[in-house]
Ligand SMILES: Nc1ncnc2c1ncn2[C@@H]1O[C@H](COP(=O)(O)OP(=O)(O)OP(=O)(O)O)[C@@H](O)[C@H]1O
Ligand SMILES: O=P(O)(O)OC[C@H]1O[C@H](OP(=O)(O)OP(=O)(O)O)[C@H](O)[C@@H]1O
C-alpha cells in the first residue's frame with residue numbers, strides 16, 4: 001500500500017485534500033482523523049504537520065508527501081521534489097522598516113526573525129553576511145515592532161500582511177515556493193504505484209489548466225487555424241458533410257481560450273465551443 005503524507009493544517013491543507021479528491025482518492029471528512037485508508041486505491045494517507053512531512057518522507061517511513069518547497073528545503077531532510085502542484089505559490093522575502101537597510105549586504109550585525117531558519121542561515125552565509133537568526137513559529141512581522149529583530153524573512157503572497165505592518169520588501173526573493181510532491185532521495189526506483197499516483201495528479205493539473213476546443217473552419221484556412229490551436233500533440237481533424245469545411249478538436253490553455261476564440265472567429269471559424277475537462281491521462 002502506498003503511504004502518502006498530507007498537510008493537516010494551514011495554507012496547504014485544504015487545496016492538497018481537494019486535489020487528491022479530484023484525483024479520485026478518498027479524503028477525510030473529519031479533521032480529527034489522523035490516518036485514512038483508501039483500500040480501493042491501495043493508498044494510506046497520513047495527515048501530518050506540513051513542517052514535519054519532509055522529515056517523515058526523508059526518513060523513508062512514508063513513500064510520498066505533499067508539502068511546500070520552502071518547508072522541504074528548510075528542513076534539510078533527505079527528500080526531493082518530484083512534481084509541482086501549482087497552488088500555495090509564494091516567495092520567501094526579507095522585509096524591514098523603511099530606513100533600516102536597502103540590501104542584504106547591509107544586514108551585518110543585525111538580527112533576522114523567521115520561521116525558515118535553515119534557508120535563511122544558508123542564504124545569509126552564501127551572501128557572506130554575518131547576521132543573527134532568531135526562529136519564530138509565525139506572525140513574524142510583529143518581531144520588528146516588539147524589538148526582537150530588525151529584519152524579518154517571511155512568506156509573501158500578496159504583500160498585504162507586510163504593508164499592514166508598515167514593512168517594506170528588500171532584495172530579491174530568497175526562494176520561490178509552491179506546493180510540491182516529495183519523495184525520499186534514498187528511495188529505490190519509482191514503482192508502478194508511485195507512477196500511477198503521479199499520473200493521476202498530473203491529470204488533475206491538466207484538467208484545471210486546459211479546456212477542449214471545437215470549431216468548424218473552411219478547409220483552405222485549416223493550417224492557419226491549427227497554428228492557433230496546435231494542441232498538446234496534434235489536433236483531431238474531421239470531415240464535415242459540406243466538403244469545403246472541416247471540424248477541429250484541440251486542447252487549449254484555459255487562460256488563453258477567450259483570445260484564441262476571438263482569433264479563430266476573425267479567421268472565419270464558426271461554431272467555436274469550449275468544454276471543461278474533468279480528468280485525463282496524457
Ligand atoms: N499566504 C500564503 N499564500 C501562499 N502560500 C502560503 C501562504 N502562507 C503560507 N504559505 C505556504 O504554506 C506553507 C506553510 O504551511 P504552514 O501550514 O506551515 O503555514 P501556514 O499556512 O502559514 O499555516 P499556519 O501559520 O496557520 O500554521 C509554506 O509552503 C508556505 O509557503
Ligand atoms: O503576502 P500575504 O498575502 O499577506 O500573505 C503572507 C502571509 O501569510 C502567511 O501568514 P499566516 O496567515 O499563515 O500567519 P502566520 O504568520 O502565523 O503563519 C505568511 O506567514 C505571511 O504572514
Ligand SMILES: [Mg+2]
Pocket residue numbers: 138
Ligand atoms: Mg503561516
